[in-house]
Amino acid sequence: MTNERKPTLYPALEAYVEKLREKTRLIPEARKELLAELAKYIRQKQANNDPVSLNFICTHNSRRSHISQVWATAAAAYYGLEDINTYSGGTEATAFNPRAVAALERAGFQIENPGGSNPHYRVSFSPNRPALECFSKTYDDPFNPQKEFAAIMTCSEADENCPFIPGAEFRLPLTYDDPKEADDTPEETARYDERVRQIGREIFYAFSTINI
Numbered sequence: 001m002t003n004e005r006k007p008t009l010y011p012a013l014e015a016y017v018e019k020l021r022e023k024t025r026l027i028p029e030a031r032k033e034l035l036a037e038l039a040k041y042i043r044q045k046q047a048n049n050d051p052v053s054l055n056f057i058c059t060h061n062s063r064r065s066h067i068s069q070v071w072a073t074a075a076a077a078y079y080g081l082e083d084i085n086t087y088s089g090g091t092e093a094t095a096f097n098p099r100a101v102a103a104l105e106r107a108g109f110q111i112e113n114p115g116g117s118n119p120h121y122r123v124s125f126s127p128n129r130p131a132l133e134c135f136s137k138t139y140d141d142p143f144n145p146q147k148e149f150a151a152i153m154t155c156s157e158a159d160e161n162c163p164f165i166p167g168a169e170f171r172l173p174l175t176y177d178d179p180k181e182a183d184d185t186p187e188e189t190a191r192y193d194e195r196v197r198q199i200g201r202e203i204f205y206a207f208s209t210i211n212i
Contacts, residue, residue, distance in 0.1 A: 009078070009126050013108025017078065020201045027205055034174055035206035041150055041170045042084065043210050051083040053149035057158050057165070061090030061136040062097040064154040064176045064195065070104060071200045073132055074125040075207040086132075087149070089139030091158055096121055096134050099183065103192035107200065139165065174202075 009017065027035070045052045056068040065088040076084040095118045104123065105111055112122040112131070124131040137143055139151070139162075151168035153159035156175045165171060176199060182191035 008128055009074070010108050010110060010124075013074070013125055016108045017074075017200070017204065020197065020204050021208070023201055024205045027202055031202060032205070034172060035202055036209070038150070038152070038172055038174065039206045039209045041172075042081070042207075046081075046083070046210075050148075051085060053085045053087065053145040054152055055087040055089060055139060055144055055149050055168070056152045056154050057089050057091075057139045057162070058153075058155035059091050059158045059161075060094040061088055061092075061138070062094050063100040063179060064199070065090065066096050066134050067100055067104065067196055067199050068152065068154050068174075068176075068203065070109065070123050070125075070132060070134065071203040072207070074109075075204045077126065077129055078204070079207050079211065081207065081210060085145075087144045088134070089137050089141060089144050091138065091162060093118065093136045093138055093141075095119065095136045097180075099179070099188065099192050100196075103179075103189075103196045106193060107196050140167075 042052050054072055056065040056072070058065040069086045069088040072086045101111055101121060110124045113119050118136050120133050120135040122131040123134050140146070145167065147167040148169050149167060150170040150172065151165040153171065153173045154176055155178065159173045159175060176195060179191045179195045182188045
């Protein structure tokens with residue numbers, strides 16, 4: 001039986017999540033096998049009463065890794081999963097791309113932008129939970145865990161260029177197409193929205209299976 005404890009999400013986000021949960025049939029079986037590995041890792045850590053640290057990694061830590069981190073935090077809270085800490089990083093630091101930020105806002109997240117060349121955005125999914133501090137950084141930045149964490153590779157370039165992630169005890173190539181390909185085209189908004197939906201759908205599916 002799935003653990004259904006959840007905080008009060010912002011209304012728009014809760015409606016969005018319910019739609020995601022109704023569309024798990026859209027996830028290919030090969031992807032479900034990868035997501036099952038993620039769920040298994042979390043389940044084993046929790047069985048040993050160990051905290052779970054998930055570091056989502058892509059090249060520039062600007063789009064897919066941030067989107068994945070944000071969804072993982074919301075999903076852990078939604079399913080009442082304790083001691084799951086989420087992070088993101090890249091092989092280089094740039095900035096959390098405003099197109100990705102806008103797509104998350106359209107999904108129902110509330111995001112504050114303090115400004116600057118690499119803003120430390122505050123991303124919130126619930127009035128009852130603290131906001132995430134999201135900014136671009138390398139995967140080994142002091143802000144991130146240095147050992148006993150899972151390295152979730154969200155882009156194929158980072159996965160190929162970083163065959164070894166120091167300190168990672170588990171590694172999973174959960175890669176996504178880069179919405180950046182549609183930047184400054186008529187497809188830009190649709191492509192970012194599609195990627196936010198896909199990542200959210202898959203993360204929520206994986207987390208829904210942890211306490212079954």
